Amino acid sequence: MSTRRDAVENRAALLTAARAVLNRDPDASLEAIAAEAGLSRRSVYGHFPTRDDLLREVTALGAARITAALVGTADDDPVVELALIAARLWSEVDSIQVMAVFAVRGSLRGNIAEALAPLRAMVLFAVDRGQTAGSIRTDIDAHRLARLVEDSLLSVFDESTRSTLSTADGHRLVMLNVLGTLGLDWRSAAALIDSTKALQ
Numbered sequence: 001m002s003t004r005r006d007a008v009e010n011r012a013a014l015l016t017a018a019r020a021v022l023n024r025d026p027d028a029s030l031e032a033i034a035a036e037a038g039l040s041r042r043s044v045y046g047h048f049p050t051r052d053d054l055l056r057e058v059t060a061l062g063a064a065r066i067t068a069a070l071v072g073t074a075d076d077d078p079v080v081e082l083a084l085i086a087a088r089l090w091s092e093v094d095s096i097q098v099m100a101v102f103a104v105r106g107s108l109r110g111n112i113a114e115a116l117a118p119l120r121a122m123v124l125f126a127v128d129r130g131q132t133a134g135s136i137r138t139d140i141d142a143h144r145l146a147r148l149v150e151d152s153l154l155s156v157f158d159e160s161t162r163s164t165l166s167t168a169d170g171h172r173l174v175m176l177n178v179l180g181t182l183g184l185d186w187r188s189a190a191a192l193i194d195s196t197k198a199l200q
Helices: 002-024 030-037 041-047 051-070 078-091 093-105 109-115 117-133 142-162 167-182 186-195
Strands: none
Touching: 002 030, 002 041, 002 051, 030 041, 030 051, 051 078, 051 109, 051 117, 078 093, 078 117, 078 142, 078 167, 078 186, 109 117, 117 142, 142 167, 167 186
């Protein structure tokens, strides 16, 4: 029983270490992750035979956090909804940052694309509603604009691995980036954020 508990705790420690290490260095080795977890390299292979196996598990956990973050983001105003989605995802940055980085430049794009499907559906639906209402730019096709919105989200997560970005700065930046993609100028985007309680 104790051995089983140790195995569960070691696996959890490896996943926590993987998030922390890969957030700092997306190219980090299994050895670096094992060292962060206080475990031997051999113990890593007992749980994850390859680095990609570990990344797939981290991605699956990130997907679960994304799904949880999306709960309660619906809003009558699709522009506010899209900014709220961005803000909620930023609030989970520690859990999904690695996933975002590998979506941009990793080898697991296929796995991540599947994990992001619910997010993509929500973004597309909101973009379509906003274009129909005239509150979101219509010079770009809804499907393409939805992909650009997703890219603007991921780019902020990726930026947070390259430079120091405080929680508050990241929260605001991710919304400004999305709102700019939707066609709002920077003053209008800032005013919307400042005047909308749900976005604070």
